[in-house]
Amino acid sequence: MSDRLRVPSSVSAARTGAPFIPRVLSIAGSDPSGGAGIQADLKSISANGGFGMAALTALTAQNTQGVRDVHVPPVSFLRAQLEALAVDIQIDAVKIGMLANEDVIVEVGRWLAEVRPEVVVIDPVMVATSGDRLLDPAAEDALRRLLPLAHLVTPNLRELAVLTGREIGEEWDAALDAAEQLSLDLGTAVLVKGGHLAGAHTPDALVDAARALRQEFPGSRIDTTHTHGTGCSLSSALATRRASGEDWPTAVASARAWLRESLEAADELQVGSGSGPVHHFAGLWARGSVMTRPQAEQLASDWWEIIRPIRDGIDELPFIRALADGTLAHAPFVFYLAQDALYLREYARVLAEAARIAPTSEEQAFWAGSAQGAIAGELELHASWLTPAQGITAETFAAAQAPATTAYLDHLRATAFDGDYAVLIAALLPCFWLYSDLGERLHAGAFGEYARDPEHPYASWLATYADPAFAESTQQAIAFVAQAAASASPEMRERMLRAFTAASQHELAFFAAPLTVAL
Template sequence: MIANVLSIAGTDPTGGAGIQADIKTFSALGTYAMAAITAVVAQNTQGVRSFVALDPDFVGDQIDAVFEDVRVDAVKIGMVATDRIAEVIAERLRRHEARNVVLDPVMVAKSGDHLLEPDAVTAIRDLLVPLANVITPNLPEAGVLLGTEPSWTLPEMRARVEELRKLGPEWVLLKGGHLNGSADSVDLLHGASGTIELSAPRLKTRNDHGTGCTLSAAIAALLPTLPVEDSVRAAKIYMHGALATSGELEVGLGHGPLHHFHQFWKQAT
């Protein structure tokens, strides 16, 4: 059975992040990709220029249209833009009894541009986080969710990851990509059974546009067929390959995208 996976997120016209990255990731990992758009974003590899949040009722209509017609095996939530959109997403996912929900609490783009209205943070924390089987915050996002300073150390990550799980998700993948001074990137996967440390060599590349979108989408694509720990491990392997081969692409003047189809495309000789 081919899994059907829905992304609820914003757009990226250059294709490296958001809905476009999610669709590429779902497809590369052998699932059928679907999408409900929350916001149209004018961005490129150098930054975000502006975004227009869609009408919340229309976002809800998109979600209903999918669930009322298609078996949905997993859901990835990315940029929600506003508190009202977050409320609608939460209501629809409860109504349709969505399963295998992965929440990437998108708040700030790689360029530092904000992708979220201030009032939406509370809605994400109180409404969407408790619905998620897995949340995938980076350190700045975790700081916002917990109301702490964004500069963390690995010992602090270990000490505070449980606080994130107390917000309601089944699992927390706390990403350590923002840790300084380490040759490895260390993520913490925390659930009821404890914490697992997942380490990978830190790659030297500027092509890191859409890494959070891609990792969370990969986890969502794998959850219908694998346990959470195995899904996260496999998703990290996929993303590492997409990062390592990103130099084969020539896209943009800033932070370029990952190579989502690195397993299939052969470099021209």
Template sequence: MYNVLSIAGSDSSGGAGIQADLKAFAANGVYGMTVITAVTAQNTRGVTAIRVLDPEIVSAQIEAVFSDIRVDAVKIGMLADGKIISAVARALARWKPPVLVLDPVMVAKSGHRLLAPEAEESLIRELLPLADLLTPNIPEAETLSGMELQNADGALMEKAGRRILETGVGAVLIKGGHSQNPESSADILIDAGGSRVYTAPRLEALHTHGTGCSLSSTLAALLAGGLSLDDAVRRAKSYISEGIAHGIPLGGGCGPIHHFYSLYGGEELA
């Protein structure tokens, strides 16, 4: 079995962050491990509080895992501030995991900022050069590229991806869920070999909490198993689409996607 580590924040409602990562890891057949960077108080309606952990305990968690267990891939999510970014970057530069997928978590779906603005430069300078794959949504890609992308065509999206590649990251998958196209959602993958577009019908779904976290953790799981980047993106996108289509009507806001729908034999949760 492959072992995949998530370095991210905790979501008390279980829909995103570390909790979503563990579900995606299990659903995709890998053993999941965690390094918690922050504890959030949140539910389906939004984030109400955040407690960022000390960088020393973040580093200690990474050391504990790598010093004892083979790590086949790492997924990075919420890092919260520059001190934690630096601690994670130092540790990963030392341990050199074979696969590193970075989801540049900056703002929650509710609009709550999850990365301090002053930490963005640290993210770009210290962690992006270590990443094999970066998975920004459109607002995050705008921040990282300095380009307006809300109504961008494929050529402009690719240009933004090329600009992000200049940071040293291996490949960029810009997620199209925030685009204004009412009929389809298109993700574009940009790497040294060119660009590829992955389209899917846009689902009229309310329960989409945790989609970004789950996509990046699924990609880490699939890449750990040796899939090509193209195959991993196709399979991960299909898995997430199914999870969205069968999202769980939990709470009074935006519920989580269903990570285990296929394991229930098509039956909905009660």
């Protein structure tokens, strides 16, 4: 195919920075045991970052011990499958495997000539592992005519010998020369596979006569008998990697690395009593997890439930109950405000640090605005009680810092010093969430109707924490923290939760302090 080296249009999209998942079609037979054919192709495509589709050329009755029967559907049905896909879906790459007879091969060739997919990889399934020929002479001739429509052909040594009419045996140099001839004859690139070589080494080589390319990929034999479907899997991986934007040498290197990883883990599957399949997802499972990533909304709900005992403890504090019913003495309330003024001054600095290290401009603006609000809004309210004649002055912060205040601020400073944004904002969240929740419920009369009375002695303070703007800010803070937790690793998420829970416990201690510290 003269344009075999053209860059797929999908690559152009990928280069713009837009996310791209190649849509890869497997045209092959099925393997109900899941180790080869389209079942292996679909796993391979997914494991290498593509979206897999399949058009069946044949149905087999087989297991890990061998093939028992083959049924070839009418060619018209194969054509119907291909047309149904082509009219609806942009096909970025095609991998072709088992083509059962001459009619099937001719029909696939006709479709390829019409659709002209940008990446075509053909695994010429011609010779069984036993050495038996799988196609009759007419079908073999049809396959030879099909191969020039590919961008890459991936024969094993036995198939290479059949296609070139050469005696190759287990001579690697002979295989390379035969691949050179085949590439020249077909006008396409050839990946010759050395898995059938004797000995400890199993190299592969990418050969393209038109480009004078002969690149070898060395490899040692992997000690496993579970190699069922390796040819199918490799060719599908190659099609996917190329459609993703890799050039052929890079695609071969990355696909081989993935396949070798899958072969090394094949014994873990324990599928069947014969030659089992490779473990297509071994690497993904080892590096990631089969657990679903948690949703931000659910995490927020879970964390709120985790601190329920702390929230209940705050509700039962004598300070909160007396504040709600208006019986709280002036001295403990002023003590609380004085400690809160000390807290807010440092809390604003920690908010500013969150703004400094925030990953997005939206988060940066939010935390910076919250720092300003803590100083310009809340501190002014506190000063109206503590130093009404002077406003916010040094006198506003004249009180000695209580142990609960010191402990809370030490926690916040420690998380800020560590420099982990997600942990820091998790530690900051309770000051939003617990205050907003408490303020809303006080204002709603959950602790008695008198808390809603404008004549309540502490009405101005109660109104501040029931302010709709503060509630909106709280929801935004919750959203930022929950999204960060949902995107974090399990280890980071656990650190965030510990910081959040510890800060919530400090809130409880802070509310308790006015009636437990000697005034």
